[in-house]
Amino acid sequence: MTPKRKQRLMMVLFILAGVGVAVGLTLFALNQNLNLFYSPTQIATGEVPQDTRIRAGGMVVEGSVKRDPDSLFVQFDITDYDNTVTVEYAGILPDLFREGQGIVAQGTLNERGVLKASEVLAKHDENYMPPEVADALAKAGKLPAPKGQEFNK
């Protein structure tokens, strides 16, 4: 091999090694940090493993929100109109959190089947439902008609 070729080979090997390490790390990191989405029905039928970070979404059941009088602890139920899951959360709820509205909670399921949420997400738009929730509701055949009609479309 000429020195020039040797140098090129070194270069290519170096890049390949770098890319290999990066791909390995990436796949590992990706696997560790995937949060699968489940509907309340999937949770109720026991499809969801315990102590794994998941996302769960549904409509907040009217009248289910209970606050602790001395702290920010709050408990509420979410539903896809077939099944209901209780969510517990300590912290500030998003501005768009309201009873009867779609939310997504991220957290782990405990042995009582209660979702211990570390994060509760709601959406910007008043008419907007998180897409996962809309999808889950549509599957259950319970998708409500949109509340407000936008002017175009």
Added chain:
Amino acid sequence: MIVPELGEYALILALCLSLLLATVPQVGAMRGNTLWMGFARPLSKGMLLFTLISFLCLGWAFLNNDFSVAYVANNSNTALPWYFRLSAIWGGHEGSLLLWVLILSGWTVAVASRSRGLPADIVARVLAVMGLVAAGFYLFILFTSSPFERNLPAFPPQGADLNPLLQDIGLIVHPPMLYMGYVGFAVVFAFAIAALLSGRLDAAWARWSRPWTAVAWAFLTLGITLGSWWAYYELGWGGWWFWDPVENASLMPWLVGTALIHSLAVTEKRGVFKSWTVLLAIFTFSLSLLGTFLVRSGVLTSVHAFASDPDRGIFILIMLATVIGGSLLLYALRAGQMKSESSFGLLSRESLLLVNNVLLVVVCATVLLGTLYPLIVDALGLGKLSVGPPYFNALFTPLMALLLLTMGVGAVSRWKQTPLSLLARQLWPPGLLALGLGAGCAWLYAGELKPWVVLGLVLSWWVVLAGLRDLYNRLHHRREKLQGLRRQPRSYYGMVLAHLGVAVTVVGVALVSVYTEQRDLRMQPGDSLSFRDYTFEFQGSTPVQGPNYSADQGQIRVLYKGEPYALLQPEKRHYAARGNMMTEAAIDPGFTRDLYVALGEPLEDGAWAVRMQYKPFVRWLWLGGLLMAIGGLLTATDRRYRKQLRPALAQAEA
């Protein structure tokens, strides 16, 4: 009034001109017909003129509250102050696309008028490619997303109002800056395509496109910085980066664009990496397109998501496939003709810049994977999932640390070949000093050594000190040091500023990530809480009235070491038109720390959920971004680019 129709017609005319621009000069360049090539400049000006007219018509509709126009009705309201009514032009999908083409035609005219020194056929081809891109966007707007669509005959008497999150100075400037960056990369893309088409793949095209790339990159940097700042005070409850898909969409072109800037430098100076640079130019612009569409099409689950529409999705996919596929095909056909003009050693500035490029592209690829993976899995019907911030942090941090490490070595290395002994001799003092200063600063700040903080500070010092060593190398053989400083080209100072900006941002990231303190608390009027020498005393809330909202304003007295310091008044606003609740945080900004207070939700008996935060060095994040942007702009004004733009003038000077 027929003004909105005028806007639509102007847009159609702009489309016609863009189609002419895309074809006539291109054919002229292929046939060597100077007359046809000469059409490029006037056609670009016409395209800009009609796009501007169209944009002004939409602005007129917003200013006059013409709610018969659907887009205006959806995004404005009579109670909205006039400046927000104007910025509402780009508050939604349709208008922001109009802004996109306006900026694109602006860049096209900028290239047309600042390219006197370039060969006529190159100018013709570059402008034609930009015309083609513009034509795609005009079609997209006219067929799927016209902002001039009417709601007749029954139009609403009142508009739905601009999303309250967007009623803010941040929104007035953030999207235009970001788009200036995205669209600016169209210029270097056009240069690359023109070079491929003409087969003249010498280093000259790198020199022509460098200043344009630097300016586009500077704007994109500014746009991202503004976005992060806006998210911090308006949206994020004090967070400044969420790895939200929409943020990633702007970060990806930035990462590849940064690689492109460095690779263009090598191509221009040494005539190597040519095909790689062309490929990067294609990638950067493709990612900019992807970014625009990801954000505006609503395909992503994101805090930014807008209502989606399947027609648009199809059009977007076709257009992305055409642009990316077409340019890659052209690349595959022509890249073989590119020959390196020189060679370089295994340890040289070239190879270190190659490492920089590989790292940046790998980082971009990991971000792309994390952003698109949920979409792909969903499209394949394998379930719904999301990729959490830990994934991005776990990959981004070590790769960026590696990048900073090479940055220091790269600064003192030489072109062609750098002996290892020279590097070792020059770099051990800054290396040792960086270790000492980094650890020392971390200890002085907190009285403890946390690994991530030490790493961040050491690397920042390393970048700064290795840069100083480079400066010393440039000056030490000169007798007149000051004159030597003045003799350095502007592009050198641009690089120094940008690298300094990176160091400053890293300091901010390291300190704010580790030492942020946050308390979420239920507070009754009279309750107080102390941490970090500050006492926050909640004195209850009072109702206040704004132009188009009513609010509860929290009164929080802050004491510093027991002495009265400030009154912070965070608000919880209710925007009547859409019935939206909005959190308006109160911030006491400072060079080394921010105090950040926000109201959560009202609880019974006048109590509130209150969030109080102490954010050390958070301003440094954006200060660094600002430095990088100034560096980019400074580089673009370097003498040798101006010279090449006005060869006649330069000759007269000499």
